[in-house]
Amino acid sequence: xxxxxxxxxxxxxxxxxxxxxxxxxxxxxxxxxxxxxxxxxxxxxxxxxxxxxxxxxxxxxxxxxxxxxxxxxxxxxxxxxxxxxxxxxxxxxxxxxxxxxxxxxxxxxxxxxxxxxxxxxxxxxxxxxxxxxxxxxxxxxxxxxxxxxxxxxxxxxxxxxxxxxxxxxxxxxxxxxxxxxxxxxxxxxxxxxxxxxxxxxxxxxxxxxxxxxxxxxxxxxxxxxxxxxxxxxxxxxxxxxxxxxxxxxxxxxxxxxxxxxxxxxxx
Amino acid sequence: xxxxxxxxxxxxxxxxxxxxxxxxxxxxxxxxxxxxxxxxxxxxxxxxxxxxxxxxxxxxxxxxxxxxxxxxxxxxxxxxxxxxxxxxxxxxxxxxxxxxxxxxxxxxxxxxxxxxxxxxxxxxxxxxxxxxxxxxxxxxxxxxxxxxxxxxxxxxxxxxxxxxxxxxxxxxxxxxxxxxxxxxxxxxxxxxxxxxxxxxxxxxxxxxxxxxxxxxxxxxxxxxxxxxxxxxxxxxxxxxxxxxxxxxxxxxxxxxxxxxxxxxxxxxxxxxxxxxxxxxxxxxxxxxxxxx
Numbered sequence: 001x002x003x004x005x006x007x008x009x010x011x012x013x014x015x016x017x018x019x020x021x022x023x024x025x026x027x028x029x030x031x032x033x034x035x036x037x038x039x040x041x042x043x044x045x046x047x048x049x050x051x052x053x054x055x056x057x058x059x060x061x062x063x064x065x066x067x068x069x070x071x072x073x074x075x076x077x078x079x080x081x082x083x084x085x086x087x088x089x090x091x092x093x094x095x096x097x098x099x100x101x102x103x104x105x106x107x108x109x110x111x112x113x114x115x116x117x118x119x120x121x122x123x124x125x126x127x128x129x130x131x132x133x134x135x136x137x138x139x140x141x142x143x144x145x146x147x148x149x150x151x152x153x154x155x156x157x158x159x160x161x162x163x164x165x166x167x168x169x170x171x172x173x174x175x176x177x178x179x180x181x182x183x184x185x186x187x188x189x190x191x192x193x194x195x196x197x198x199x200x201x202x203x204x205x206x207x208x209x210x211x212x213x214x215x216x217x218x219x220x221x222x223x224x225x226x227x228x229x230x231x232x233x234x235x236x237x238x239x240x241x242x243x244x245x246x247x248x249x250x251x252x253x254x255x256x257x258x259x260x261x262x263x264x265x266x267x
Numbered sequence: 268x269x270x271x272x273x274x275x276x277x278x279x280x281x282x283x284x285x286x287x288x289x290x291x292x293x294x295x296x297x298x299x300x301x302x303x304x305x306x307x308x309x310x311x312x313x314x315x316x317x318x319x320x321x322x323x324x325x326x327x328x329x330x331x332x333x334x335x336x337x338x339x340x341x342x343x344x345x346x347x348x349x350x351x352x353x354x355x356x357x358x359x360x361x362x363x364x365x366x367x368x369x370x371x372x373x374x375x376x377x378x379x380x381x382x383x384x385x386x387x388x389x390x391x392x393x394x395x396x397x398x399x400x401x402x403x404x405x406x407x408x409x410x411x412x413x414x415x416x417x418x419x420x421x422x423x424x425x426x427x428x429x430x431x432x433x434x435x436x437x438x439x440x441x442x443x444x445x446x447x448x449x450x451x452x453x454x455x456x457x458x459x460x461x462x463x464x465x466x467x468x469x470x471x472x473x474x475x476x477x478x479x480x481x482x483x484x485x486x487x488x489x490x491x492x493x494x495x496x497x498x499x500x501x502x503x504x505x506x507x508x509x510x511x512x513x514x515x516x517x518x519x520x521x522x523x524x525x526x527x528x529x530x531x532x533x534x535x536x537x538x539x540x541x542x543x544x545x546x547x548x549x550x551x552x553x554x555x556x557x558x559x
Contacts, residue, residue, distance in 0.1 A: 060459055083462040094457040098475050098552045110471065111461045141554045159461075 006033035006069070007163055007195040008057065013066035015052050015220065026052035027220025030066070034197060036162070039189065041198040041210035043245055044252065049220025050199050054167055057197075058086065071163060084112045087161035087194075089185075091168035093148040095140040101127060101151045102136040108159040119158075126154035129188070146177040153185060157192065164189065164196045170205065182208060203249070207241040215245060217252030224248030340522035348526030358511070365500065365508040366534045368424075369492045372431030376488070379432070380439025381481070385469070387440065388447020398444070401437040409434055409495045413502055423503045430499040435488045442487075446480030447473055479553075482546045486539065493535050 015027040027049045034040045044050050055061050056068055059075030059082065068074065073081045087108075095104045102123050109119035127133055130150040132143075140148055149169070156164065166185070170178035186209060189196050198209050206213045211229035214222045226248060228241040324342055331341045352358040387394040412433050416426040450473055458468045500509020508531050515523035 058460055060456075080462055080464075086460075086462075088460045090453070090457070090460075092453060094453050096454065096457075096472070096475070098478075098550075100552075107457075107471070108461050111458075111463045111467055139552045 005036075005072075007036045007038075007071055008032075008034040008197070009067075009069040010053070010056075011067045013053075013056060013063045013068060015049075015056060015061065016064045025219045027056070027063075030220050030222065032214055032222055032225075034195060036195050037193055039196045039198070039209060039211050041200060041206035041213045042216055043200055043203065043206045043213055043249070044216030045201060045249065048216040048218050048252065050201075050216055051167075052220055053216075054165065054199055057165065058088070084108070084159050085161050086163045086165065087156035087159055088165040088167065089149075089152055089156050089169040091172055093140070093145075093152040095148055095151055095155075097140050100137050100139055101132060101143065104140070104151055105154045105158050108155055112159060122158050123154070126158045127151070129157075130154045130184070145173055146181060149173060149181060153181075153188070157188060160192075162195060164194045166196065166198045166200075168200055169198070171200070171202065178205075203242050203245045206245055207238050213241070213245055213248075215248030215252060218256050223252045223255060337519060337521060340525065344522040345525050345529070348520075348522040349529060352526055352530050361506050361508060361511050362530050362534065364506050365496055365531065366538075368427055368431065368500075368507065369489075369496045369534075370538075372428050372496075373435060373485075373488060373492050375428070376432045376435040376492075377439050377485070380436045380484075381443050383436075384440040384443025385447055385473070387444035388450075388473075394444060397440070401440055404433060405437045405441075409498050413498060416499070417502055423505075426503060427496070427499040427507075431492055431495055434495040435492050438488050438491065439484050442480055442484035443477060446477035450476045478549050482542060482549070485542050489538050489542065490535060493531060497531065 010030050010032050013027055013030040014025065017024045017026060030049070030053065042050055042053065052061075056063055057070060057075060059070070059079050062076040068076070070082060071085050075082055075086075095101075096107065099107070102120065105123035105126055106119045109122060114122075124133070124136060127136055130153055132147060132150055132154070135143065135147065140151070143151065149172075169185070170182055173181065182205065198206065200206055207228060211227075213226040213228055215224040215226065217223035224244075224247070226241060226244045228244075231241055231244070232238075327339065328342050330339050333339075336344065352362060383393075383397060387397050409430065412430045416429050420426040420429060454472050454476065455468065458472045463471065496507075497509040497512065500507040501513055504510045508527050511527045512524055515521075515527060
């Protein structure tokens with residue numbers, strides 16, 4: 001723990017979706033904290049509530065019960081107070097197809113009402129940092145999948161938010177490109193000292209990226225906490241971390257009453 | 268600094284820019300061949316239109332052998348009538364007035380339709396009540412609107428503007444409503460994640476995303492507007508193509524009627540050309556295969 005005041009705090013959070021007479025519980029009693037500068041991964045199988053947790057964290061939905069604090073604010077009730085303070089990298093790049101790479105990077109800065117000269121300068125800087133300085137005038141359809149994701153990373157870092165979220169950021173890429181991008185992103189996070197939450201279903205990704213891993217089970221609960229940094233400091237290796245995550249996923253499956261067979265998606 | 272692993276040897280757009288000058292020297296043989304190619308490409312682009320026009324002209328000329336000139340006038344007579352339109356200021360004013368009426372009405376219709384369409388796309392309540400109403404308005408024949416307008420409005424220009432707007436606004440609104448609803452949800456969520464205000468979502472995501480549909484709506488409504496304008500001008504107007512057609516009908520001047528009709532079609536082509544130019548400029552970001 002690097003600070004007593006968490007950057008992100010979920011306290012007994014529940015989220016129930018109602019559709020007519022039916023209801024669906026996506027999260028139930030979810031509690032966890034993320035401290036400034038920490039790199040956390042949330043791992044879980046499809047439908048375990050990861051996306052709902054992300055949506056609640058972003059303030060796109062209100063929790064049914066419990067409290068969420070993000071950088072000292074309620075992300076739903078004080079939605080605009082967190083403008084420019086949360087950066088997110090999505091699974092797909094979500095670049096605006098009518099904008100060049102430079103204009104896409106500048107998108108978040110436009111939202112923040114930054115002057116044109118300043119935002120273009122900062123966007124150029126970040127495109128340079130992700131290695132796409134020569135592609136500022138390229139439209140998204142002229143770039144490869146990996147390059148587009150780099151532009152989206154530049155767009156996220158350009159706003160200089162203290163909190164970074166990565167939602168399955170590499171799952172749409174081939175393994176070689178994903179591995180390269182993971183390493184590069186980790187380097188940037190280290191340089192910028194950002195509090196980071198990776199949401200993923202990949203055990204390998206979680207064990208490589210995070211200092212602490214929360215394994216989610218249905219319905220949106222933490223079934224195991226894997227302290228990767230402590231394990232590595234205590235003489236363990238990445239394989240041990242990965243195994244601990246797999247054990248957590250197995251526990252989640254047992255709680256759900258699902259098959260104990262390993263799912264290929266979490267291998 | 269991140270070094271991209273997948274950028275080697277790849278150039279955006281897949282093409283290399285060539286220098287445009289050759290040091291002030293006269294064009295080389297290659298440059299002349301290039302210019303000829305561009306000219307030939309343009310010819311082949313319009314080839315179907317040229318072939319169609321020639322085919323219609325030939326069929327028309329053949330039919331003059333079987334019908335009286337009063338019913339199917341020879342092409343020469345039509346050509347003379349067209350010359351009379353473009354060489355006489357009074358006639359030219361009629362053509363310009365109709366063109367201007369269509370343009371002004373379409374602009375007003377677009378503004379109203381865009382506001383309504385965006386509201387329909389964003390607010391379900393507006394859509395629920397506006398859609399049936401717009402479909403109902405679309406179902407009313409243009410001639411009925413002419414009758415209503417004659418009863419409701421004494422002023423001729425107001426009457427024509429009303430008929431044109433009521434005939435074209437629903438299509439703009441419905442096109443734009445559909446376009447707003449089909450804006451990629453991922454892009455909308457991107458705006459939300461960056462905490463864009465509603466206005467920012469509208470100006471930075473929704474409007475740029477619906478430009479292709481807006482251009483389609485203009486193309487469709489242009490033809491519709493021109494057709495309705497002529498009908499609207501048939502009653503009460505003392506200037507315009509509709510009025511001129513009525514005059515031609517009164518004196519059984521078939522060559523004149525065809526000439527006025529063809530002149531109006533020429534106006535339509537000019538407007539469509541302008542729309543195509545705007546489309547090319549506004550949608551220049553699209554991959555070549557997606558261009559209309």
